[in-house]
Amino acid sequence: MKNIPKMFNPYFLIFLTLFLFVCLLVCFLLFLTASPFFLVHSIAIALGIHFIIMVMICGAIIIHSLFHQEAPLPLQESYCGPCPKNWICYRNTCYQFFNESKSWYQSQASCVSQNSSLLKIYSREHQDFLKLVKSYHWMGLIQTPPNGSWQWEDGSILLPDQLTMVDMQNGTCAVYGSNFKAYTENCLTPNTYICMQRIV
Secondary structure, three states: OOOOOHHHOHHHHHHHHHHHHHHHHHHHHHHHHOOHHHHHHHHHHHHHHHHHHHHHHHHHHHHHHHHOOOOOOOHHHHOOOOOOOOOEEEOOEEEEEEEEEEOHHHHHHHHHHOOOEEOOOOOOOOOHHHHHOOOOEEEEEEEOOOOOOEEEOOOOEOOOOOOEEEOOOOOOEEEEOOOOEEEEEOOOOOEEEEEEEEOO
16 A cells, blocks of 8 residues: 655644634634734635645545555456356356246246356355345256156256255245245246356
């Protein structure tokens, strides 16, 4: 971090403020004893000093903000991509929240057409922002065969540490709620959905 010029030290600004106060106090005392001409002259001097000090304080604030600007993160630390336009990039994965309501199969087809898949939870730790989701969205989880195990689109089995399943109604598909909870849902029920695309 760059050093701030000594004249803009906070203690110096306090000194200037006190000096201004003393000047105004002196002018007030002169007001009680001085002639009108001397009074006007003293007020003019005090206002001039006040203006100079205010300019110095404003300049100090501006310079202080310039010297305290944080350096941007290195490119390799701040870069996340490439993602499709308007998609959200988080920890090398692209996400898109679609507001139109579709069935699970239509949602899956929509994601596939955009070179992505329905949402899959790989790790609660690395996808922690998803706990903030408030509404329900289709995710890439389906029960195959019926009354069998829950599987992701890629054929992998749902693990207990990935999600908490909540049985809401007879259904072989699942919507993502919040706090890493999935709710069973009829696959034909229209819902919004989340597509994701992992960056290699």
